[in-house]
Each structure stands twice: as C-alpha cells, then as structure tokens.
Amino acid sequence: MPKLDFSNDDQAAIVARVRDYFLSEFDLDVGRFEAEAILVFFAKEIGAHFYNRGLYDAQSVIVNQVDVINDAIYQLEKAPGD
Structure with missing residues (x-):
C-alpha cells in the first residue's frame, strides 16, 4: 500500500x-x-479531481486580485498635461 502524503497524525x-x-x-x-x-x-x-478543483479555485482568486490591481493602476494614470 503506497504511503499517502500526510503526516502520521493526519493520516x-x-x-x-x-x-x-x-x-x-x-x-x-x-x-x-x-x-x-x-x-x-x-x-x-478521485484525489486528483479535488486537487485540480483547488488549483482552479486558487487561480480564480489570483485572476480576480490581478483585475483589482490592474484597475488600481489604471486609476493612477494621468492625462497628458496633468
């Protein structure tokens, strides 16, 4: 039986x-x-399905945060002559 990647206590x-x-x-x-x-x-x-879902969820959070950062950067832009 393969060893799972959990601590002995967790397993x-x-x-x-x-x-x-x-x-x-x-x-x-x-x-x-x-x-x-x-x-x-x-x-x-089925472990890979849960793992991949976690990756997709993490990716979604990162994408949303990048959108927030991009919006903040655009708000810092200045028009010529300002």
Missing part, C-alpha cells in the same frame, strides 16, 4: 474518520487496515 485522524463514517452510516466495523485501503483507493481514484 491516523483521517482513518479514524473513515472508520467512524462506515460504522455510523453502514453499521460496518472496518479495521484500521481496511480504512487505510479505502483512503488510498479514494485518494488514487
């Missing part, structure tokens, strides 16, 4: 959440190993 917390979810939603008591396998599966299969 343990995520695995605990997976285990709690399966127990509360499906009444399934999955073990730590199984919960880690589920986590790895979802990280591999």
Whole structure:
C-alpha cells in the first residue's frame, strides 16, 4: 500500500474518520487496515479531481486580485498635461 502524503497524525485522524463514517452510516466495523485501503483507493481514484478543483479555485482568486490591481493602476494614470 503506497504511503499517502500526510503526516502520521493526519493520516491516523483521517482513518479514524473513515472508520467512524462506515460504522455510523453502514453499521460496518472496518479495521484500521481496511480504512487505510479505502483512503488510498479514494485518494488514487478521485484525489486528483479535488486537487485540480483547488488549483482552479486558487487561480480564480489570483485572476480576480490581478483585475483589482490592474484597475488600481489604471486609476493612477494621468492625462497628458496633468
């Protein structure tokens, strides 16, 4: 099983959440190993979608901020003779 790029504490917390979810939603008591396998599966299969969405969201924020800066620069322009 590949190591996820989380700290040991973070991974343990995520695995605990997976285990709690399966127990509360499906009444399934999955073990730590199984919960880690589920986590790895979802990280591999859909993690890139969430990562890319985060990139798109960050890009949108940057574009909006650049627009604000451009507007501020245009407001500083002076007409000839000022």
